[in-house]
Amino acid sequence: MGRWEPNARERLELAALELFRERGYDGTTVAEIAERAGLTKRSFFRHFADKRELLFSGQEQLTRLIAEAIAAAPTSATPLEAITAALTALDSIFDDERRVLARERQAIIAANVELRERELLKGTVLTTAMAAALRERGDPEPVANLAAEFGGLALHLAFTRWIEPKAGEAYAKLAHQAVDELRATAAELG
């Protein structure tokens, strides 16, 4: 991760997406990804545990942004207001540049059972982080857990709409819409 390998992480990610598109996920090796990025296999493993984890390297940053935003929410904020702040904070990642890459990544995941399972796990990790951050600020367990599941659904909804080819809306707007929709939906559960 020295100065002699500028943007190694990003180069590896872009090279991997390119190769997955060309040869499929299963048909691509770590050596090929490193080569395409102009780096060594050793460099690859300095940044990622394996080619699967490269596709899930964003999980850590998302988790951190979510936890920080919930912790920073005013104590007067309701659990859903804190969740909305957390989802909105992801706007700093989900910008226009990222949108096409996110769409490509999602197509690769959709085509592979193992990756779909890993994606579900990522969803659970994010939801668990929301619940932990809410408990941390004093929301009791059942409230924190329910609000976190609500947040997980809203995130999924907003993200799925954001990467749609025809979508032009900014992620933050879609996140607010998703929360509002789910809030209205909650009233229909009976």
Added chain:
Amino acid sequence: MGRWEPNARERLELAALELFRERGYDGTTVAEIAERAGLTKRSFFRHFADKRELLFSGQEQLTRLIAEAIAAAPTSATPLEAITAALTALDSIFDDERRVLARERQAIIAANVELRERELLKGTVLTTAMAAALRERGDPEPVANLAAEFGGLALHLAFTRWIEPKAGEAYAKLAHQAVDELRATAAELG
């Protein structure tokens, strides 16, 4: 699965739990499980893909019971009433005989990262089955998804309480309590 191997599945499950308790999950082989059950490795693989899947063999039956109960709910039932019916239907599996085995199984899972991830996936499979069954009976997508997440949380809450050593309550009662609690909780989300 012939007549010459009566209860092979159950025998393998009991033998596996015994061995996992004695030697740990990682320290137990499929050959040892088969031997303890008085069966061959070949018999084992007729019933389970591997020793991990043996621990998750109940997933299919749970999924089926959930889907059937939601499909059988009267059309006048609200989404949450249909979910409550689904959770209550699992009473036929979660009886007193099963409780100790379920507790043992959960202790084995808690001690192993790979198993914990598989358990999260099982939770997602059950939630997805609830959502699909609700859509099938005409509930629109956001309502079905939110009700299903609600159902997943209620199931987790009821199950966790049911396997507690001191718990004496029947599962069905705990399931109703969990739904009622979460319903009250929803009002506090803000």
